Amino acid sequence: MDTVQVEYNGKTYTCDTNRPLLFTLNEQGAMVPQSCQQGLCQSCLTQVVKGNVSESSQIGLTDEQKEQGYFLPCVCKPQEDLTLEPARKISPT
Ligand code: FES
Numbered sequence: 001m002d003t004v005q006v007e008y009n010g011k012t013y014t015c016d017t018n019r020p021l022l023f024t025l026n027e028q029g030a031m032v033p034q035s036c037q038q039g040l041c042q043s044c045l046t047q048v049v050k051g052n053v054s055e056s057s058q059i060g061l062t063d064e065q066k067e068q069g070y071f072l073p074c075v076c077k078p079q080e081d082l083t084l085e086p087a088r089k090i091s092p093t
Contacts, residue, residue, distance in 0.1 A: 001016055001017075001018070002016070002017040002018070003015060003016055003017065004017060004078045004079070004080055004081050004082065005081045006021065006024075006025065006078055006081065006082045006083075006084060007050075007082070007083040007084065008025055008030050008032070008046075008084045008085075008086075009030065009084070009085065009086055011030070013025055013028045013030060014028075015078050016077075017077055017078060017079055018077055019077060020037075020073065020074050020075060020076060020077060021073035021074075021076050021077070021078050022034055022037065022044050022073040022074040022076075023074075025073065032044050032046065032073060032086070033086075034074060036074070037074045038074065038075070039057070039059060039060065039072045039074060039075035040060070042060070042061075042072065044072055044073050044074045045061075045065075045070055045071075045072065045087040046070070046071060046072075046073050046084050046085070046086060046087055047068060047069045047070050047071075047084065047085050047086075047087055048069040048070075048071060048082055048083070048084055049069060049083050049084065049085055050081075050082065050083035051078075051080050051081055051082035051083060052079075052080060053069075053071045053076050053078070053082070054071075054076060054077070054079070056075065056076075057071040057072050057073070057075050057076030058070070058071045058072070059072075059075075060072075070087060
């Protein structure tokens with residue numbers, strides 16, 4: 001099984017490439033906010049500050065959010081090492 005290294009909120013986690021990030025992060029104690037787990041509610045909204053995420057994990061977000069790297073980890077299977085921040089820490093001023 002392939003894995004990637006994902007930094008979230010300052011800690012690094014090993015995540016499977018074939019499972020949504022939300023689950024592997026939270027199983028390891030990252031405590032990413034969540035609700036629907038289907039890419040609808042945006043509770044899990046997270047920003048990628050290094051690396052790339054799939055366009056399918058940005059469906060429903062505004063163009064501005066997409067440009068700023070926001071995505072939904074409940075519908076994102078990571079394909080490369082990533083550095084992430086919770087949305088609340090980096091909301092635009
Ligand atoms: S948990 Fe609802 S969009 Fe991710």
